[in-house]
Amino acid sequence: MSETNEGAANATNMDLLRFATAGSVDDGKSTLIGRLLLDSKSIFADQLEAVEATSVAKGYDYTDLALLTDGLRSEREQGITIDVAYRYFATPNRKFIIADTPGHVQYTRNMVTGASTADLGLVLVDARQGLTEQSRRHAVILSLLRVPHLVLAVNKMDLVDYSQEVYERIHAEFTTFATKLNIPDLEVIPISALAGDNVVNRSENMSWYSGPTLMHHLEHVHVASDRDLVDVRFPVQYVVRPKSDEHHDYRGYGGQVAGGILKPGDEVVVLPSGMTSTIEGIDLFDQEVTEAFPPMSVTVRLADDVDVSRGDMIARVKNAPTPSQDIDAMVCWMTTTPLKPRQKLAIKHTTRTARALVKDIQYRLDVNSLHRDQETKELGVNEIGRVQLRTTVPLLCDPYSQNRTTGSFILIDEATGITVGAGMINSGA
Amino acid sequence: MTTTHADYRLSQLDQLEAESIHIFREVAAEFEKPVLMFSGGKDSIVMLRLAEKAFYPAKIPFPVLQIDTGLDFPEVLDTRDNWVGRLGVKLVVASIDDAIAQGVVIDDGKTSRNRMQTATLLNAIEENGFTAAFGGGRRDEEKARAKERVYSHRDEFGQWDPKMQRPELWSLYNGRIHAGEHMRIFPISNWTELDIWDYIGREGIEIPDIYFSHQRRVFERDGMLMSETPLNPLRAGETVEERTVRFRTCGDISLTGCVESTASTIPEIIAEISIAKLTERGATRGDDRFSEAAMEDRKKEGYF
Known part of the structure; x- marks a missing residue:
């Protein structure tokens, strides 16, 4: 945004995708997350060693990747995920924040929490079992929380001989169920988290499937247009008043744009007072910007000396919340x-x-x-x-x-x- | 900036920045007496930069608190003074030695300075009546931190109860506390080590020299390279030699190891950590090595 970033790595131009996962160990969720992290080289050697050592100490036959995300002592003792864990990985074009949540009904609130900030929800089903009560519940919660993109990953395809028929049946069953929900974008992907089919690399065992791999979909799903760029909503968070000689008369309203595009010169209304004014300028630190849109944190200056305080909202005169x-x-x-x-x-x-x-x-x-x-x-x-x-x-x-x-x-x-x-x-x- | 964003896309680093600024403003608006815990390390410098941006052109409306362990790198203290001076922000220093002298902290000769930091910090928070303390913890650092909230509640003993954490939804933070309690605030929870470096590079901000490659007299201890210093006497069998190194974290000098590195610019550091095989804490922090739950246990007691 300024000249100083031209020399920086392209990482500064990377996109962001927040996604939520839900499920229990049986669905292979931890294996899947472990694989995404491993294949994007986001697990470090010392983390993997610690998990391997613990798995051996507990007498497991395989490395339990759930130990990576089960961060609290009580979780490790009980062998279950009870809280939301945040995990991070990146590919050359996108950074991912995973909100990893427990899948059982007694942890619905944790799933709601994880889904509240997600752009995409990932629901796992075991291909052998098809849709369960749990996977339906996860889809309902993601729909209630208006997570705009949903991926149904049909896992353990290796255990049903990579059968297209099994996949089609689950796909059809879910599509019927989803008509009752608000799911604007659905992708159903047949995978095997354990064998790696269609997670990062395209499976050679399912030539009948022509859709994207899970990683390809996560990397390319278009999320920028999910924001509301029409209805201007600017909740005033903090009144910036320097009271210094240099900025004697400065009075700005700090906040994060919740909707729409704000521009200097726009006629605005301050709610709940109903007073109107014009945007004089929008500041982002020491620079003036020509527009502000979600989720930018900016400071808005108004042309008139109207009474504005925290908790008020700036909107457009003809488009304001009631x-x-x-x-x-x-x-x-x-x-x-x-x-x-x-x-x-x-x-x-x-x-x-x-x-x-x-x-x-x-x-x-x-x-x-x-x-x-x-x-x-x-x-x-x-x-x-x-x-x-x-x-x-x-x-x-x-x-x-x-x-x-x-x-x-x-x-x-x-x-x-x-x-x-x-x-x-x-x-x- | 005069660019028009044709597609109204915000890069992930700009999104992280916007989220952190939101958190700073929220705390400044809702808490009576916040403070920013500043170690002089790269994460707390990024925090200070974000706080600067959140309130500009006004000054940061809360002081900065540093725990003087008596074992800080001199380069780190220099950087701290430059930042505090430039921003005109008030600096509160709580010293472990003073806390020992006052009997607030007991030095039994066995407890590390790192652990004594906790008691000194809690005492400073209580004495000054701070109700919110910003910390530079990141969720990618360690698995206990991966589950910690942005607003992390501490009871009147300064303790964290991981089983009683408040749900945290959308960007609606709950800052309610009772008298004597306080909130730890982690505004850079969602940043990774790489994000921190990208941001430092993009912003062109000052960090301590020890992050860049330099010649240093070091010795090996527990598989880590430690600085030769009177503050950290050699043990039997340890020998000092000069190596080309840099630090990935800035903790206390007796516990923080360095890594062999020729990375002397930020792009070189970014290139180096992109292919690193160990986490920054696993590679260079003696304090996290004591048990699988070392961080969780220290956090429960009130550590950063």
Whole structure:
């Protein structure tokens, strides 16, 4: 972006893909991640040696690559992944951040967490078993969290003699199921994580398959257009006022662009006050930029001396979110004490924090069958349901389907300070 | 910058930068008394650069805290002073020797300075009433760190409980704490060692000379090359020789090893680590070698 980066490696121009995986050891998820890391040379010799030594000490017959990601002592003791682990690898054109999450139903909240920031979700099925309750649940969660790209990796193809028929059957079954979900982009890839078929290298055992390998797809899937570049949303995070002789009159609004493209000269509205002004300039450190778009962190200066503070939102005059105190959302509950009507919680939405009252729990969603249970009026840990909230101040929100930043919120227990829920705002009521 | 982004694509390094700036601003807005833990190493320098950008043209609205182990590389202290001077930011130094003198830390002759750092740090946080402390930890460094949140809660004893971590979704950070507790903040969680170097190269910022290839009198200990210094006496059988080396990390001089290297520019360093076979901690940090869960255990006690 400046002259100093011309000499730097092309790494500075690399793209970023965040993807979430879910599954248990049985699906071969750890083997798959291990292979992606190994084949992209992202595992170092000392890490591999440590894992090999532990595997031998535990008397395993093979090197358990799960030990690479199971970072906590309690996880290693129990032999299960209980938390989200972040892993990193890169190929010449793209850097990847994997949010590796446990697959069991009692860890749904961890999967929701991992999926919240993902561009792509990777669901694994065992070719011998086909779609299971677990793989359906994973697809439902990825769809609820509006992860725009989904890959169904049909694993262990080596154990079904690389049968095209098996692959086609699972593909068809999943496609039918997916019609009930919001999955804009689906790729179904037959692989063997253990043997390496179609992971990085094209399989010689499945000449009937003409689609991409998993790595090729991860490297080339187009994610830039997933962002909303139309509807300007700039939650004000921090007011920059130097109060120095050199920058005596400087007043800027720091924040990360949540939607749309901001340009100097644009007429804007500040919410909730409704005051209008014009963008005078946009600063990125010591340089002025001609445009700002998601997910840039910039400082916006306005031409008029309007009252703007943290929690406000800058939008376009004819395209702004409607401030509302009545929120209708899908909520994933994350703590053992159930969520009940009349409960009061703290709510954090973009840079705005308020209090919320639970008015109603309309239904609980069975994430395995998509059945809506309207009998139960509470949400237990790891359960997802449709909830109506009333907030103390208006929130400046959009439907989550339109904008994952201005459409999401977290719920906080005011006594313990713990994050107890995650919400995705519905469109209309 | 006057470029028009025809495809509105942001490089991964720019995305990481934007995420880190967001975190700095969020903490500055929501916490009463933040502080940035600064070791003088490359990661904390990148943090300081990101903080500079987050609040520019205003000054960084919180002080910088350094734990003086008495075993710091002089080159690292020089770099620290240059950065602090240029940015006009307040520097708080907490010294292990002072903490020992005050009886806050017990030197039993067996505990490493690295472990005594933890007690000194917690004492400094408590004495100054800091409610949030930025650290330069990265998730690619070590597997316990791979599971740590960006906002990592510490109880009134400064301890981390990995089983009780708060879920962290989207970029919505929960900064609620009770009196006496504090939050560790890791704004460069998602950066890798390579990203740090790419960024230092791109920004053209000052880092300590010891990261670049130089001649140094070293000896071998536990398979690592250690600096000859009065602070780290030789043991029986150890012999000193001059080698061409550089450091991959900047910890305390008695525990931090160097690697043989001729890399004297940032592109050369990038080329070198791109083909490295050992993690930076595995190669050069004595403190992580004690057990498989060495980092997790130290983190639970309140380490960085």
